[in-house]
Amino acid sequence: MDSSIIDYISQFVKLTDDEAEILSSQNLFRQYEKNEILLAEGKYAKVCYFIIKGCVRSYYIKDGEERNTDFFFENQTIRPVSYQTKQPSEYYLSCLEECIVAIGDEARNRKLVEQIPKLFSLVAKMNEELLLQKQLELDHFKNNNPEERYLNLLENKPEFLDRIPLYHLASYLGITQVSLSRIRSRILNR
Amino acid sequence: MDSSIIDYISQFVKLTDDEAEILSSQNLFRQYEKNEILLAEGKYAKVCYFIIKGCVRSYYIKDGEERNTDFFFENQTIRPVSYQTKQPSEYYLSCLEECIVAIGDEARNRKLVEQIPKLFSLVAKMNEELLLQKQLELDHFKNNNPEERYLNLLENKPEFLDRIPLYHLASYLGITQVSLSRIRSRILNR
Numbered sequence: 156m157d158s159s160i161i162d163y164i165s166q167f168v169k170l171t172d173d174e175a176e177i178l179s180s181q182n183l184f185r186q187y188e189k190n191e192i193l194l195a196e197g198k199y200a201k202v203c204y205f206i207i208k209g210c211v212r213s214y215y216i217k218d219g220e221e222r223n224t225d226f227f228f229e230n231q232t233i234r235p236v237s238y239q240t241k242q243p244s245e246y247y248l249s250c251l252e253e254c255i256v257a258i259g260d261e262a263r264n265r266k267l268v269e270q271i272p273k274l275f276s277l278v279a280k281m282n283e284e285l286l287l288q289k290q291l292e293l294d295h296f297k298n299n300n301p302e303e304r305y306l307n308l309l310e311n312k313p314e315f316l317d318r319i320p321l322y323h324l325a326s327y328l329g330i331t332q333v334s335l336s337r338i339r340s341r342i343l344n345r
Numbered sequence: 346m347d348s349s350i351i352d353y354i355s356q357f358v359k360l361t362d363d364e365a366e367i368l369s370s371q372n373l374f375r376q377y378e379k380n381e382i383l384l385a386e387g388k389y390a391k392v393c394y395f396i397i398k399g400c401v402r403s404y405y406i407k408d409g410e411e412r413n414t415d416f417f418f419e420n421q422t423i424r425p426v427s428y429q430t431k432q433p434s435e436y437y438l439s440c441l442e443e444c445i446v447a448i449g450d451e452a453r454n455r456k457l458v459e460q461i462p463k464l465f466s467l468v469a470k471m472n473e474e475l476l477l478q479k480q481l482e483l484d485h486f487k488n489n490n491p492e493e494r495y496l497n498l499l500e501n502k503p504e505f506l507d508r509i510p511l512y513h514l515a516s517y518l519g520i521t522q523v524s525l526s527r528i529r530s531r532i533l534n535r
Binding site: 215217222224234236239240245246275276278279282283285286287289290291292293294296297298329 | 405407412414426429430435436465466468469472473475476477479480481482483484486487488519
């Protein structure tokens with residue numbers, strides 16, 4: 156389990172054997188059942204997550220309905236807004252599959268950065284990359300209609316179509332499941 | 346002009362007099378006319394921007410139509426996606442008002458960070474803050490209908506309503522100008 160987080164980090168910064176050892180010796184990993192809630196609306200996020208295995212869904216509840224905003228897979232970090240703002244969370248995080256997740260709280264993260272200062276630039280690079288993705292995602296969501304959004308997923312995020320149930324995907328695309336089925340059959344019939 | 350960028354930076358990291366002097370001595374500032382294009386689709390962004398005065402609009406051209414995705418005001422940074430990816434830009438940046446802007450290219454930014462290493466953590470903090478804003482903006486755009494999006498602007502970004510012409514605002518909200526007028530009169534009549 157540890158090796159995957161170290162492999163991931165090594166893409167961004169070179170770790171010495173000692174540094175890899177410090178990371179490996181942390182008891183970072185937690186296992187969660189399918190549908191287990193990691194964070195609920197109104198609660199304070201005390202930790203951030205790195206997904207080793209599984210898929211986590213983020214959603215808001217609005218007018219009694221769940222509205223999916225994102226799905227996170229292996230090798231992705233989840234840094235809840237509430238973790239940063241220290242305000243209650245506006246949204247939920249829930250395990251769409253059984254998950255193995257590395258957990259970091261603020262004190263531990265601070266200590267790790269003291270022991271391995273280059274982790275600071277790792278986090279900076281990751282945030283830069285995430286910022287870029289978020290901006291493009293927002294621009295594309297605004298500029299595209301639901302069919303274009305679906306085609307975009309097909310091209311750029313095939314794991315969304317493989318692993319996310321259609322009713323969750325419809326909510327993520329901002330349409331009903333019936334509309335999504337129509338879009339899918341239109342594309343198949345081309 | 347220089348003092349505003351130094352005041353802004355001082356919110357995030359404490360600068361010594363020498364460091365402030367290094368920043369002030371840079372010839373960072375450029376003036377642009379209203380409607381001048383800072384970056385065009387298909388071009389490579391070689392610089393990023395910090396707005397001292399004025400407003401910059403970002404937009405895509407789709408099906409021959411301009412689609413606004415963001416507006417940037419005083420004390421905001423603009424780090425074009427193309428600057429980071431080294432790929433041609435998918436969108437335009439254009440001055441909605443006459444602007445005074447501080448410019449940073451990669452070589453200069455690298456040199457400044459060598460001279461004032463704490464600027465690295467400044468940029469990291471700014472990116473963290475921007476990432477948070479982008480995530481919330483995307484979530485809210487997905488979860489809200491146009492009227493809710495407009496009310497959200499009223500509450501959180503009043504400068505958008507003061508300084509952006511209605512037809513640009515309508516495009517930003519993903520609706521026609523007629524729909525926006527209807528929303529505005531519905532709200533006024535309440």
